[in-house]
Amino acid sequence: MPDNRKALTILGAGKLGIVLAQLAVRAGYVVYIAGSAGAEKIRLTVQVLAPGAIAATADDAIRQSDIVILALPLGKYRTIPKELLADKLVIDAMNYWWEVDGERDDLANPQSSSSEVVRDYLGNPRLVKAFSHMGYHHLLDEAKPSGSPGRKAIAVAGDNQTDNESVAALVNDLGFDPLLIGPLHAGKQLEPGHEAFGANVDAGTLRQYVGL
Amino acid sequence: MTHKPDESDKSGKKPRTEKPISFGLDSFGDIPTDDTGQLMTYAGAIRQVVKEAVLADKLGIDVIALGEHHRSDFSISSPETVLAGIATRTKNIKLASGVTVLSSDDPVRVFERFATLDALSNGRAQIILGRGSFTESFPLFGYELRDYEVLFEEKVQLMAEILKEKPVTWTGTTRAPLAGAEIYPRTESGRIHTSIGVGGSPESVIRAARYGFPLMLAVIGGSPERFVPYVELYKQAGAQFGTPTDEIGLHSPGFIADTDEEAVETAWPAHKINFDRIGHSRGWPPLKREHFDEEVAKYSLHIGSPETVAQKMAKTIRTLGITRFDLVYGGGPMPAKARLHMIELYATKVIPRIRELLAEDDKPGKKAAR
């Protein structure tokens, strides 16, 4: 393939998934996006809301790129095809949202972060948490080129430094200043109930919110 | 800005003047404070809404929409009962729910109640169906959150059938089947005006188009411009399904006072209490003043003097090409007096000013600038 654009796969074609697809297309990525069912069900949505992105089944979408963003309801994490994700850089953008996910003891564990639960389920140590703390409407409204005054920040938490840096580069490409906040466990700071949850602020302020 | 409103040009837009824009008010029955600064009772809050609707009708506002909630911060859990009270004391104002949480209701009952309201009001009843942004009604009425999707999908489908006002035959998993059921009272017009309220979910937009329901977009955060592609999605989906898509409305929060400063200082404490109470159950940290100010300055909080709010609403109406704007007013414990004054300013200053601004756009030579 002569196409040397970077590829990105997004699982979940809802509010968050669509916005991430919009931002990634704009940043010049080849974007594959999947919902829970076939490509047909989301084709019109993708065509109109994120033109340029390619609607696919989850399996096909995953095969197309080395980076996969999880943007489906967290309560459904066990439906993710984990075998296909074994060698991928997986970005977890999901939050435990009881109003959608129901009351779930496995996700509300005060010791571990929900991303650690997902990592353990997938058995993939390369999982990185990012794009989870900002509302989808702000993600779309606030994306700006690197160096813009007042650019907002997205926190990145993961255990592998190289992967963290890859995700930081993606965050930057999509329009935000990346803020590395430490290992995957530190992603707990970004969850509902914490100061950084919902944060639509610059890197300096986000740093304070997560206590760095 | 992330989206240029170029969609309106591609879609062969009609001049807006074809259908006059309707302006509404929307309340959830927040508990206001009285002249002594005391919180009113729930009953007092409900009577206050009736009083406001009567004023709105007298001043020529087109619609009053009342939301359904089942939590301590809001007094209205049964909008159509309050609307029935309003019906007998008003003449022209349309009486809408905003929204009727259909997932945890029975479509047959919903029709019966709104058809009754339609009778009492000489045909002024309107329904806005929605999933609601809260989930309290689920345990209260014995529904499971995990059935969220199927409950709404099935009930919208049944509702669409019932609204035809013909015998209904239906089977599904979420209520008893109906075999040629007649549902009464029939309305005089043969149709209750019914829309679907949508937050940010693309699937809900497509669903509204599939059943041919008018669309009401709930814009409660971020920029209204980001809904431009949703409007396009609705239209393209309607074109595929062969359903009409010319009625698109929006509901968004706001507050109006004589000056910008007064509006912001009155709205802020009430808004913060409201936001923090809701945020507490969802894990949002307490609202900071700078974030409120940012929403007011850049995004969807329509708060300010009549001129500020008129400019902001006119911009939204232009950008999205909508036909209806319902302003959600009185969020949080606000002085009842300030709410009444806001309604007066909305009717006598803001709405006429918006009409003027939009008429200016339609003058020849101005169009290209849009």
Ligand SMILES: NC(=O)c1ccc[n+]([C@@H]2O[C@H](COP(=O)([O-])OP(=O)(O)OC[C@H]3O[C@@H](n4cnc5c(N)ncnc54)[C@H](OP(=O)(O)O)[C@@H]3O)[C@@H](O)[C@H]2O)c1
């Ligand atoms: N909304 C926000 O502002 C926001 C911000 C940050 C993070 N998040 C997080 O992002 C996630 C998605 O939220 P959302 O608001 O976008 O939800 P949403 O609008 O309900 O969308 C969820 C999407 O996930 C799809 N899906 C479900 N199971 C799937 C599977 N096994 N494989 C692929 N796709 C699947 C759904 O498809 P079907 O319709 O076919 O089921 C739907 O397209 C949640 O964990 C949320 O906490 C949301």
